[in-house]
Amino acid sequence: MRRQKKFYAWGYADEDLSADEIKAWEAEIAQRFGLNGFDVTPPPKPDEIALRAPRVAVPESLQAIVRTDQLTRLEHSYGKAGFDTTRMFMRSVPNPPDAVAFPETEQDVVRLLDWCAEIGATAIPYGGGSSVVKGIEPPATADKVVTISTRHMDKVLEVDPISEAARIQGGIYGPAIEDQLRDSPFTMRHYMQAYRCSTLGGWIATRSGGHYATLYTHIDDFVESTRMVTPAGVMESRRLPGSGAGPSPDRLVLGSEGILGIVTEAWVRLRKKPTYRASASVRFKSFYDGADAVRAITQANLYPANCRLLEAREALPGVPWSSTEAVLVLAFETADHPVGAWMARALEICADHGGMADPNADDDNAHRSGAAGAWRNRFIRAPHYGEHAVARGILSSTFETAMTWERFRDFHQKITRVTRDTIERVTGREGTVTCRFTHVYPDGPCLYFTFAGVLDKRIALEQFMEVLSTCTAAAVEQGGTTTHHHAVGRFHRPFYDKQRPELFARALRGAKRELDPKGMMNPGVLIDP
Numbered sequence: 001m002r003r004q005k006k007f008y009a010w011g012y013a014d015e016d017l018s019a020d021e022i023k024a025w026e027a028e029i030a031q032r033f034g035l036n037g038f039d040v041t042p043p044p045k046p047d048e049i050a051l052r053a054p055r056v057a058v059p060e061s062l063q064a065i066v067r068t069d070q071l072t073r074l075e076h077s078y079g080k081a082g083f084d085t086t087r088m089f090m091r092s093v094p095n096p097p098d099a100v101a102f103p104e105t106e107q108d109v110v111r112l113l114d115w116c117a118e119i120g121a122t123a124i125p126y127g128g129g130s131s132v133v134k135g136i137e138p139p140a141t142a143d144k145v146v147t148i149s150t151r152h153m154d155k156v157l158e159v160d161p162i163s164e165a166a167r168i169q170g171g172i173y174g175p176a177i178e179d180q181l182r183d184s185p186f187t188m189r190h191y192m193q194a195y196r197c198s199t200l201g202g203w204i205a206t207r208s209g210g211h212y213a214t215l216y217t218h219i220d221d222f223v224e225s226t227r228m229v230t231p232a233g234v235m236e237s238r239r240l241p242g243s244g245a246g247p248s249p250d251r252l253v254l255g256s257e258g259i260l261g262i263v264t265e266a267w268v269r270l271r272k273k274p275t276y277r278a279s280a281s282v283r284f285k286s287f288y289d290g291a292d293a294v295r296a297i298t299q300a301n302l303y304p305a306n307c308r309l310l311e312a313r314e315a316l317p318g319v320p321w322s323s324t325e326a327v328l329v330l331a332f333e334t335a336d337h338p339v340g341a342w343m344a345r346a347l348e349i350c351a352d353h354g355g356m357a358d359p360n361a362d363d364d365n366a367h368r369s370g371a372a373g374a375w376r377n378r379f380i381r382a383p384h385y386g387e388h389a390v391a392r393g394i395l396s397s398t399f400e401t402a403m404t405w406e407r408f409r410d411f412h413q414k415i416t417r418v419t420r421d422t423i424e425r426v427t428g429r430e431g432t433v434t435c436r437f438t439h440v441y442p443d444g445p446c447l448y449f450t451f452a453g454v455l456d457k458r459i460a461l462e463q464f465m466e467v468l469s470t471c472t473a474a475a476v477e478q479g480g481t482t483t484h485h486h487a488v489g490r491f492h493r494p495f496y497d498k499q500r501p502e503l504f505a506r507a508l509r510g511a512k513r514e515l516d517p518k519g520m521m522n523p524g525v526l527i528d529p
């Protein structure tokens with residue numbers, strides 16, 4: 001039986017934080033913001049939310065794969081951002097999909113798109129629904145909406161052991177990829193944070209960023225070829241290790257966010273399971289000392305698998321909120337050769353910038369212990385805290401951007417200041433803001449900001465949106481990107497419109513007109529048809 005996901009928040013319905021985890025977190029939040037206690041709103045039950053009646057009649061030929069029941073429509077109404085959970089806790093879902101389809105084959109996808117075209121419905125491709133940018137949310141202006149979930153298209157179809165690649169269906173969840181590769185010597189290892197509940201097709205459609213901090217940062221670096229069903233037909237690219245034959249068809253598919261069609265399959269590059277590992281964590285007096293070390297490591301072309309620079313107060317328990325220290329979680333991995341020499345050189349560079357490596361640095365299991373281990377646990381558990389923050393009126397969210405090194409310090413200072421000032425202006429009290437690098441390049445880092453504060457529950461949604469929008473707008477105004485890996489969706493659209501060249505938007509509209517002549521695929525995400 002399929003494990004039911006929470007319709008109102010991240011994760012599965014049968015899992016939650018332990019009572020001890022919640023207690024410790026409440027104590028930390030109360031201390032950080034000087035609170036005496038919390039007014040806790042209980043999570044919504046499906047029958048507490050009134051949905052409008054479905055505006056489509058499902059033809060008999062599709063009834064086996066299309067559902068219109070309350071829970072299914074609720075589950076597919078919002079993504080998993082803090083503002084989505086907030087709206088669920090408000091019991092407010094004014095624009096649910098009218099129907100949700102679950103194709104089992106590519107032919108089913110074709111039939112569903114034909115049906116949507118026939119009845120004039122908007123079609124929304126849906127993978128794991130982990131979007132944090134309103135990527136799968138039905139537009140308020142649509143007359144009818146059919147969400148098409150790929151979740152039954154969940155197989156590794158073929159493994160090519162010679163070229164080390166696999167043909168995989170678009171609706172497969174992260175863990176199922178590794179499960180189905182278990183009997184092979186290979187792994188894909190695109191461990192992004194929402195890995196458990198997101199799909200290969202979703203990763204491709206959003207250009208997701210995985211756990212590799214360098215080299216294979218985005219899913220783009222894994223994709224060898226793609227197959228997409230569009231309203232105009234099937235578009236499949238050729239499997240090639242590289243090609244200079246004009247603009248790449250895969251580049252049109254990567255990041256297309258469901259506006260051109262549904263990615264049903266892709267060939268992706270695999271690698272042998274790593275057997276040689278070296279991990280370490282390194283403490284720095286300041287974030288900028290750590291940043292200088294990270295820049296030197298990336299520019300030395302060492303390419304660590306993990307190279308996450310974190311503010312210590314964000315990453316480690318017990319570090320006081322006033323601390324300015326940073327910690328770098330560093331790891332190398334391969335299946336072919338010992339990586340000690342690479343680690344030794346990276347630690348030398350860190351030492352040149354005042355970094356102090358933890359004593360377990362050479363231990364193979366260092367990624368599970370010390371600062372690296374603490375960060376790893378937080379990374380895995382963090383998404384579960386979202387609903388508890390919303391229930392208590394605590395502002396807790398993130399945004400991510402990227403910047404080249406020569407402008408990094410000034411950019412980081414400005415965005416930190418804007419975030420802090422905006423929280424104070426909007427909520428009337430001081431908040432907190434921290435930054436970490438999730439991915440790093442020789443020419444600059446991805447900056448991932450986490451902020452928190454105390455909301456007024458009566459206007460929590462408005463306050464939340466204002467803080468997040470102001471910070472994202474500032475990142476774009478200051479020359480950064482509206483997103484490094486969370487995609488554009490409907491939330492980032494106004495900022496993306498400022499960032500991308502207008503002529504490119506026209507070219508993309510032209511491509512959409514060819515592939516989706518009726519403009520029915522996920523309109524409003526990326527561009528208006």
Ligand SMILES: Cc1cc2nc3c(=O)[nH]c(=O)nc-3n(C[C@H](O)[C@H](O)[C@H](O)COP(=O)(O)OP(=O)(O)OC[C@H]3O[C@@H](n4cnc5c(N)ncnc54)[C@H](O)[C@@H]3O)c2cc1C
Pocket residue numbers: 010079080081124125126127128129130131132135136150170171191192193194195197198199200201202203204205206207208209210256257258259261262263264383485486487522525
């Ligand atoms: C807790 C949490 C942690 C996260 N961590 C990361 C992270 O580490 N890195 C990262 O990059 N993102 C992260 N995200 C964001 C999100 O997980 C990614 O955008 C992910 O790639 C979405 O995949 P999905 O299968 O859930 O897609 P969905 O959310 O279902 O859809 C996202 C977009 O892709 C389109 N789409 C989905 N499937 C297809 C398909 N088969 N064909 C065409 N279009 C399709 C949808 O229409 C929509 O526009 C996180 C989100 C959460 C909630």
